Amino acid sequence: MSIRGIEMHYFAMCHRKLWLFNRGIGFELEHDRVIEGLVLHDQAYSRLTKEVSLDEFTTIDTIDGDIVREVKISSRMEHADRLQMLYYLYLLRQRGIEKKGLLSYPKEKKTVGIELDAEGEQEIEQAIKSIDSLLSGKVPNLRKKTYCKKCAYFDYCFVGEEEDAV
Amino acid sequence: MKRDVFMMSGGRLKRKDNTLYFVNEEGLSRPLPIEQTDNIHIFGQVDMNSSMLHLLSSHGVQLHLYNYYGFYDGSFVPRKKQVSGFTVVQQSSHVWDNEKRMYIARQFIQSAVHHMQRNIRKYGAEEEVSSYIGTLSAHAALLDEARSIPQLMGIEGQCRQVYYGSFNCMLKGGWKWEYRSKRPPHDPINAMISFGNSIMYTAVLSEIYKTVLDPTISFLHESSSKRYSLCLDIAEIFKPLITDSIIFNLINNRRIQEKHFDQEDGLVYLSDEGRKRFLAAFDEKMKSTFKHRQLKRNVSYRYLIRLEAYKLIKHMIGDTVYKPFKAWW
């Protein structure tokens, strides 16, 4: 099964989101934060960059040919951003291409360099295994996290009815 | 936030670059902010072309057509952006399996009856309220024993009979309820119910289309290729909650009167002014908000319909069991 970069990101953030997204039950389209992210992406990539297609699902953006860059609104999910970047570097390495990663958070004027070392490679391989088994199972239960409120899936996840009010 | 607009007069809907304009019969052109438009409802005779429809499509705007009498005629629905084959398969499996289908269908009726009772409690004359509510509860209690969809439909029909019977204790100002007539509606109240149903149907269609649910696969109503039958299912919940309460308010506050109806060969329908009054009230109601207990923030009645669709998706995919919305206040 081929895993998309965004799915690697979701895996680090919320298994339930990953599962739903993977089955086409997504809520990104109209979500305000997602729209903002897209605008940011467009602005950041207008110059200097070249889109490279890895497979039918994954495109990455490169600058100067040897740095893979990913722009994000905030660094609150840095661990997930990192995993996604490691995954891109991993996919490239499998194709015999060595590159470095750069996470950039223009709103915070912050950048983080990322390299795929042996440990990172192992982490990705482990993640791929976990994702495969997770996706073949039932929808993961709702686990409330601090960042649920900002998620595009919030309404879906939290809507319900209290026990029959008479 | 996005809004619905209603084209009551003749004219032309046109696209110029990426902006949408309505040009009326006098040639006056007015822009419509496409990014803020949810649905366009067409009552008058309006010209349009494919380039305009492409614009609607790229912004996910739906267009609904109503005939001369205000009855629903059809919709232009853009290509669905959100698709999940997985969900459609699950949705179908809940129709194939009679037990599963009955469960969902039953929930729709239970919610509908809950909202019918709520209207009676809210608008009914005190001395008659408890008897009607009691009778409805007695009928609804049989829902659990029904073993087939026709049986459920039968119970639903009986509930509706009782509910309509209670209209006379809810209507003020000399309005009398006689009986339900659909094609054609024979009196103003029936005309309003039919009109309200058309509008509610398109509202539900518009919300369901923004989700991964397939609007043609339904549970209570038979799925048929001609209609978005899931909209009929879900509308059962919202007709008494939203449209009926609008009807009672319009009548009881004398905002709609006999003069707002026209008649032709025994067919009674809302006049242009009557339609505007109804639609303005409907639009206001759909935009109004209340605090949602789980989401802990204000949601509009329109969004409530979407949330109902989300709960159905959860049910289909084995996430959480579906419980219908029941207004608790």
Added chain:
Amino acid sequence: MFVIITYDVGEKRVGKVCKKLREYLDWTQNSVFEGEITKGKLTRCLAELKKLTTDDDSIYIYKVENPKAIEKIVYGKDRSFEQLFF
């Protein structure tokens, strides 16, 4: 949120800016638009405007988080364009 956007841009770009704003907001008066809009859409609208304008142009954006907090008083002819019926 509710926004009021006013602009003063070079003659050549007036039409383009006006047209762009028409996609998102209601036209109030010459060079003034207003309306409710989500944060994401506003970001997108402004990003698109930025592409159409130069540094000499100016665009003012007045934001009100709670649309209910704004009171609008109109003298003379009310060109209330946020309408339901056409």
